[in-house]
Amino acid sequence: MSLVEVSELHRVFRMGRGAEDVTAVNRVSFAIEPGEALGLVGESGSGKSTIARILVGLEHADDGSAVIDGVDRLRPARSRAERLARARAVQMVFQDPNGSLDRRLTVEETLRRAIRLHDRGADVSAGALAALLDRVRLTERHARAKPHELSGGQRQRVAIARALAVSPKLVVLDEAVSALDVSVQAQVLELLAEIQRESGVSYLFVSHDLAVIRELCSRVLVLFRGTVVEQGETARVLSAPEHPYSRLLIASTPGPGWDPERVVRERMSFTQRMEAVAEGG
Numbered sequence: 001m002s003l004v005e006v007s008e009l010h011r012v013f014r015m016g017r018g019a020e021d022v023t024a025v026n027r028v029s030f031a032i033e034p035g036e037a038l039g040l041v042g043e044s045g046s047g048k049s050t051i052a053r054i055l056v057g058l059e060h061a062d063d064g065s066a067v068i069d070g071v072d073r074l075r076p077a078r079s080r081a082e083r084l085a086r087a088r089a090v091q092m093v094f095q096d097p098n099g100s101l102d103r104r105l106t107v108e109e110t111l112r113r114a115i116r117l118h119d120r121g122a123d124v125s126a127g128a129l130a131a132l133l134d135r136v137r138l139t140e141r142h143a144r145a146k147p148h149e150l151s152g153g154q155r156q157r158v159a160i161a162r163a164l165a166v167s168p169k170l171v172v173l174d175e176a177v178s179a180l181d182v183s184v185q186a187q188v189l190e191l192l193a194e195i196q197r198e199s200g201v202s203y204l205f206v207s208h209d210l211a212v213i214r215e216l217c218s219r220v221l222v223l224f225r226g227t228v229v230e231q232g233e234t235a236r237v238l239s240a241p242e243h244p245y246s247r248l249l250i251a252s253t254p255g256p257g258w259d260p261e262r263v264v265r266e267r268m269s270f271t272q273r274m275e276a277v278a279e280g281g
């Protein structure tokens with residue numbers, strides 16, 4: 001059985017006051033196997049974050065199903081214990097660790113709190129914390145620091161350590177390296193790959209950036225306006241994309257022979273075609 005089974009997931013934001021409703025997630029289905037990293041790619045507004053937020057319970061769905069490790073995540077949790085068990089199974093890392101880390105706490109206190117929240121009797125000895133920090137290549141010096149005393153890459157490592165602290169089955173990473181500069185991005189991606197090899201954790205890796213997805217994810221799902229237009233092995237999607245939107249995303253990624261003007265022209269013609277299809281033309 002897959003670790004994650006999402007089927008026909010659907011979410012519409014009702015805008016009210018005569019404004020058009022937004023179908024953020026349109027009948028989306030996918031699976032993630034244990035130890036697999038699935039990439040979710042699409043441009044801004046394509047519904048990536050909404051899917052991620054539904055899986056971790058920060059957003060509800062209107063229809064469909066999402067089963068993670070045998071638990072129906074769309075059914076409300078019945079107790080605090082059940083809520084905590086769900087949070088333990090699926091952890092999330094956000095784009096901005098400034099917003100998600102408590103600025104008053106040292107790294108050590110942040111990690112200790114995360115562990116104790118889920119298991120009051122857990123081992124939070126200095127040795128256990130050092131081992132956790134070591135997994136994200138941070139040291140005792142970092143343990144005593146507060147978030148503002150760390151670099152962006154170090155803060156993101158703390159957020160990853162906090163997610164790993166409770167031994168989740170799935171980590172949902174929402175644009176987790178997007179705010180980092182390219183060399184730091186590469187280090188954090190390498191770290192995530194290493195953690196995955198060692199622990200067998202699964203990732204749902206949300207990014208607008210195909211180059212980043214290629215580094216970490218064996219499979220990718222391409223989203224356009226809430227709809228999955230293509231999914232498959234990352235290498236295949238990148239080398240032989242089947243859908244025009246996937247081709248456009250690939251063409252939009254800077255690289256050798258990249259022609260921004262051509263991308264703008266193709267995007268305009270693609271958007272016009274998709275709108276004609278949506279309107280039944």
Ligand SMILES: Nc1ncnc2c1ncn2[C@@H]1O[C@H](COP(=O)(O)OP(=O)(O)OP(=O)(O)O)[C@@H](O)[C@H]1O
Nearest residue numbers: 013022024042043044045046047048049050051208
């Ligand atoms: N709480 C909300 N209320 C109304 N509309 C929303 C809400 N959250 C998201 N949307 C809309 O749903 C669509 C999908 O948004 P979502 O944030 O999931 O996309 P995304 O691909 O993650 O984009 P980004 O990368 O910019 O975060 C967008 O049109 C967005 O405006």
